[in-house]
Amino acid sequence: MSVKLGNCVRVLFQGDSITDAGRDRGDDSSLGNGYVSLVAEKLTAANPARRVLNRGIAGNRVADLRARWQQDTLDAGPDLLSVMVGINDTWRRYDEGAVTTAEEYERDYRAILGQARDAGARLVLVEPFLVPLDANQWAWREDLDPRIHAVRRLAAEFDAALLAADGLLNQAAREAGDPAAIARDGVHLTPAGHACLAAAWLRLLGADTGAAAGV
Template sequence: MTISLHRSATVLFQGDSITDVGRLTERDTPLGNGYARLAAERVRSARPDSDITFVNRGVSGDGISDLRARWREDALELEPDVLSVLIGVNDTWRRYATGAVTTARAFEDDYRAILTQARERLDAQLILIEPFLVPVHEEQWAWREDLDPRIQAVRRLSEEFDAALLAADGLLNQAARAAGGAEYVAGDGVHPTPLGHALLAEAWTALAGL
């Protein structure tokens, strides 16, 4: 499935640190320094005659409940035409780092709630990006038990809400094998390297037919 970007569309990127990438700490980079900025640049290059507005509201450290808490202000009130969401890995990370557990069911329920609000309040096309993990450390392989059900939830929701799906987990893990190691794609297994962000941006713009 692809999306249609009309020439005056507003595109909103939502998520955690993988979307944020400095947009909150570096005043001159409102789109951050990751896939959101790269995707915007690719679109602008391909559509120089358009007047598409790109907005990044990713917040480092967010899990699904954090995103739901700020959804009205940081998503609905911005009235985007295209809404792109990447969330979930922090819900897994917290389980292993601090013991804070968000069940896969709670994750899916919160995710469904925000998408339902978007469907009811907005006339927006949706892009759902799978949370992903490219294990760098041996112990990160155990994280798959927690993350994989979240990935499956995002896939179900993409079908339920007729959203475009960016299958990031397989994309980046395959790229890691081709590059010779996970660290070339996601230095700590979670946060993409410049190569990882470039791959996400390329896949994102492909969903827009570019």
């Protein structure tokens, strides 16, 4: 089954800093300054009754999402849920020595998706990604790539839409001639990177007729 936006009224985005994008966590309507705000501009212009929520929190790993899943996801009652998480599960291995195995990552991810599916949400899974700036970051791929494969398996298992963000953003970096033009530190997106991701999300959900501002 192809997941499309259809008549979904409540659209919720979950994840880490890339989704968070500096949102005001004290304001439920704050969307941050990244791809979520670009997507929301288009979705609400097409349907003013639609509400877009951003519940991303910078630094989160999948276990953090699982710990706050009920309050920050299920209680909001989304019709459509978009999730991107995993780069911090990799990053913390290299900067803090905190290891989340690919098996643990997939276990926790499967658990939260199962709860969301049981609550009736349509699912969109956005791959975690890395746009390496140097040889040290290329070494991270050993840890990240199994997580990307896990997300692809989970998308098939849960009949979710899959946004293959890793390939998309690395291709955009090659076209730009500089990875830092897309992700300033290999992870956090520039305005161009956010625009690329937003445009791909809208295409995936069949909501790309007439570009949103900045997309």
